[in-house]
Amino acid sequence: MLEITRSPVFRVGVDLSKKVLHVHAVDRPGHLVLSKAMAPQAFYAWCAQLPPGCVVAMEACGGAHHVARRLLGMGLRALLIAGHFVSPYRMAGKRGKNDANDAAAICEAAGRPHMRFVPIKTAEQQGQLTVHRLREGFKEERTAMINRIRGILAEFGLVFPQSPEALRKALPEVIEDASNELPGVARLAVQRAHLHWIDLDLQIAWCDERITCYVRSNERAKKAATLLGIGPVTASALVASVGDFRQFASAKQFGAWLGLVPSQNSTGGKACLGRITKRGDDYLRTLLIQGAKSAVMSAGKRDDRISQWLLQLKERVGWQKAVVALANKNARILWAVLTREAAFDPDHVPATPAARGAAVMAKAAA
Secondary structure: OEOOOOOOOOEEEEEOOOOOEEEEEEOOOOOEEEEEEEOHHHHHHHHOOOOOOOEEEEEOOOOHHHHHHHHHHOOOEEEEEOHHHHHHHOOOOHHHOOHHHHHHHHHHHHOOOOOOOEOOOOHHHHHHHHHHHHHHHHHHHHHHHHHHHHHHHHOOOOOOOOOHHHHHHHHHHHHHOOOOOOOHHHHHHHHHHHHHHHHHHHHHHHHHHHHHHHHHHOHHHHHHOOOOOOOHHHHHHHHHHHOOHHHOOOHHHHHHHOOOOEEEOOEOOEOOEEEEOOOOOHHHHHHHHHHHHHHHHOHHHOOOHHHHHHHHHHHHHOHHHHHHHHHHHHHHHHHHHHHOOOOOOOOOOOOOHHHHHHHHHHHHHO
């Protein structure tokens, strides 16, 4: 334990782990008050003695939202910071990484006036996201199982088309066909793998059912699902992950948070744009782009303004860039729909800047 002053604690940085939490506390001028490793229960008991409203900052990691909710219940101001915003404040650099230095860096980062913090998720939000994580895990297991079955069968000269449905239809016959080269133990192994594949399909179907029930019962998710290229899975993941969309100042900021805007390497007043930044949540961005791909491919079957815009854009820049452009547009539309309590209209015509300026002037005059 390192204790320098006995001044009242003003800000605390905590390096979280499963069994030991390292605390770095400073007073209002920034002088060190306490630097100490604590067990979780000792940490909560120590936090109960802090003055109300005291800032307690942590990195956004596994279990951080649970800790933050407990601290909020004690009347403290819990803050979560993304890890890549903390590392520049570690005085010892990359080669001096340890719990004490990390806690000091978190404490220092939390005191910056322009620092960005991660909103604390509710238990309900995290519960809904648990279904999504489970679903993604089952999907990966299913893909691995299909590839495993194909590999086993290929060893005995049994090769089938790439489609999972083609393999699914052929498997029962392959298992029952005594004329092929499959030995008895391999036949039993393929049969077990086939049963596991069926079980994974049932587990994924259960996850889809829970997600659909959530969308039907949540008004914001129901609104999100009305957008082109956004289905129940994407809608529920966005609403559960983001929570309050008003935390973003504009639709442009929300699109940038998802990593759907071009990266910049500009200097001297000359703009140089590159590929999309791919920052933020990979899962949300992937869902938006996959949904946009479906909407772009079927745009010719619809006659609304967005679909017509997509057709023109696809002809001009290609379908891949059109997909990313629609994903970014959907993110911006979603922000507008959920922050302004409006309904999605694919034929909506935005007001011109001049008309918006006139409306603002008229409202100010009134």
